[in-house]
Amino acid sequence: MLLASGANFGIQRTVPHAAGVVFGFTFMIIVIGLGAIQVFQSFPIAQSVLTVTSIIYLIYLAYKIGSATPKIGNSARSGTPITFLQAAAFQWVNPKAWAMALAAITIYSPQPPTNYNVIVVALIFGAINLPSISCWLILGVQMRRFLTTNERLRVFNWTMASLLIISLYPILVP
DSSP states (O other): OHHHHHHHHHHHHHHHHHHHHHHHHHHHHHHIIIIIHHHHHHOHHHHHHHHHHHHHHHHHHHHHHHTOOOOOOSSOOSSOOOOHHHHHHHGGGOHHHHHHHHHHHHHHSOSSOOHHHHHHHHHHHHHHHHHHHHHHHHHHHHHTTTOOSHHHHHHHHHHHHHHHHHTTHHHHOO
16 A cells, blocks of 8 residues: 555655654554454454454555545545545454554564553554555655556556455455
8 A cells, every 4th residue: 555655646646655664553553452353252242243344444444545546646646545544443443453463472582471461562553554654665665667658557556456455355265
């Protein structure tokens, strides 16, 4: 999603999206580590509900990416990038974020984790997350050199949407 946003909107307009991912994911690890994981243990149906909700939302996002109206011009491309709050909230329906957050707490923290352990793990993952996702953003910005026509941008957007849909495969086929 950051690759597509970088290609469509540039670095400056995508920074809130990237910051939302970092802060949203870091906060998610903290909440899970401080006890939300017990909800899944007490109510296994909650995980199924989360999975279905996540899949529906990711399909919706793929549609939004694919159907974005390409408009190449001298200025920044039109449209609206994902906001800070949308990106932070997205972490809560992103199955990959859930898998990483649960693994972060269960693998990298002593069991049962203390509040201190949870905060340290969350901050380390947050610090690693920023340069990692920045690579996707920068790659997207570099793609702008190739995406110089509306047709190329349209194909790129649908390709990114398709890859997002394909990324659901491990969730759908265990």
